[in-house]
Amino acid sequence: MTGLPKTRLQQLYISVTRPFVMGAYRLRERRRFRKNFPLIWKTPGEIIHLDLGNYEPEGEDFKLDKKFVDDLVVARDAARTKANRIIFVNAMIFAFLLTDYFSIGLKFSIPGVTVVDPKGVRDxxxxxxxVSGIYSLILQNNMYTIESAMKFSILKNFPEELRGIYVAKYFYSENFSAPSPIQLPYISYSRLYTKYFIAASVAFMILLLIYLGLYMALYVTIAIDVWKSARLGIWSYIIAVASITNGALGMSYLILTRMRMPYTDYTVLHELQGLPEIAPSQFERRRNEVYGEGVADYRRLVERGYIGAEDP
Structure with missing residues (x-):
């Protein structure tokens, strides 16, 4: 379908206004796309829960039961042990670098290695x-993935009365809140307790953010001092830039693997694929609801001469 022949004046008008008309059309297309395929904000753990919610075991060996959780505990604990070792070594390194920066003086040692003179070695x-911090974050992400599957199994397949106890057993480092009674509906937290718990939780999160910000500030300060000192010449400059870059990449990786991120929801496509088999009479109506406005908009632009037959 192409537009009708245009006079020179009409062609000139189309040429002048085409960028604006097509720009508005692209914006309308984007709005329609987001309406049909909206963004949903989910953490990777929530995506795992949604995915496992559609899982149907094909045999007795792959049921999401207590045996499944116990099998994952071994792998989770192995990754945790490795990550904790790296965290401990990095904490010792940071303490050594910090005391050297403030000229306090501290010997740094790990089995088989002792650092007395920090010149050059500090860099x-x-x-x-x-670098090891990024590796530790990768291990922790593996732990997070395993634990997300474990939590799904506990929440879906374990007795409600025992879920809190098993959460405390498998995730003792996350069991921040006090246990809530399930079989005692006539006993509830008092208002004083609830307010105090909320205040303590908020204070805990604020302090955690402050500590994290302080650590990052000191880390960048030490990296800048490495740059200024340049004890290894040009290599000190490279190391300082690489260290700050690795820290930024590690923080970005942590955000991507823990925080809520946008996912495009293509449920409508799945619906349209299934309607011909489930409800054929509703397929045309539903497809017109999804794509009808966009098709009509496109045809209007073709008739007005803004889109030719060669255009997509």
Whole structure:
């Protein structure tokens, strides 16, 4: 379908206004796309829960039961042990670098290695810390994935009365809140307790953010001091930039693997694929609801001469 022949004046008008008309059309298309395929904000753990919610075991060996959870505990604990070792070493390195920066003086030692004179070695230590920190975050992400599957199984397949106890057993480092009684509906938290718990939780999160911000500020300060000191010449400059870059990448990786991120929901496509088999009479109506406005908009632009037959 193409537009009708235009006079020179009409063609000139179309040429002048085409960028604006097509820009508005692209915006309308984007709005329609987001209406049909909206963004949903979910954490990776929530995506795992949604995915496992559609899982149907094909045999007795792959049921999401207590045996499944116990099998995952071994792998989770192995990853946690490795990550904790890296965190401990990095904490010692950071303490050593911090005391050296403030000229306090501290010997740094791990089995088989003792650092007394920090000249030059400090540059290598901060670089090692930045690289091993990323590796630790990868291990922790594996733990997060495993634990998300474990939590799904506990919430869906364990008795409600025992869920809190098993959460405390498998996720003792996350069991922040006090246990809530299930079989005692006539006993509830008092208003004083609830307000105090909320205040304590908010204070805990604020302090955690402050500590994290302070750590990042000190880390960047030490990296800048490595740059200024340049004890290894040009290599100090490279190490300082690489260390800050690795820290930023690690923080970005942490955000991507823990925080809510946008996902495009293509449920409408799944619905349209299934309607011909489930309800054929509703397929045309539903497809017109989804794509009808966009098709009509496109045809109007073709008739007005803004889109030719060669255009997509």
């Amino acid at each position: 290598l230590l901060i670089f090692f810390s930045s």
